[in-house]
Amino acid sequence: MTRVTVEGRDLLLARVGDRYYSVDDHCPHMGGRLSHGTLDGTTVTCPRHGSQFDITTGRVLRWTHWTGIKLALAKMLKSPRPVKVYPVRTEAERVQVDLE
Numbered sequence: 001m002t003r004v005t006v007e008g009r010d011l012l013l014a015r016v017g018d019r020y021y022s023v024d025d026h027c028p029h030m031g032g033r034l035s036h037g038t039l040d041g042t043t044v045t046c047p048r049h050g051s052q053f054d055i056t057t058g059r060v061l062r063w064t065h066w067t068g069i070k071l072a073l074a075k076m077l078k079s080p081r082p083v084k085v086y087p088v089r090t091e092a093e094r095v096q097v098d099l100e
Helices: 068-077
Strands: 002-006 009-016 019-024 038-040 043-045 052-054 060-062 088-091 094-097
Touching: 009 094, 019 088
Parallel strands: none
Antiparallel strands: 002 009, 009 019, 038 043, 043 052, 052 060, 088 094
């Protein structure tokens, strides 16, 4: 898992098995760099507050690692939003990310 910049956009690029995936590198919760987090299979965890996303779909798996009142407040301030996913393809030895 690494951060790459394509046309001015910071992206997370990850290889899982023989496939590559790319999502925005900024967590939609509080802007943490997802590339500084951890990757377990296809689940990336933001290093700031533990938000988790599926890098194949962008789906929110967990909004923060907080519980109880802190979690309720976090959801009131910013509702859970998926991370943007970008299609990736490989040609020969090159990895290409489609930004559109």
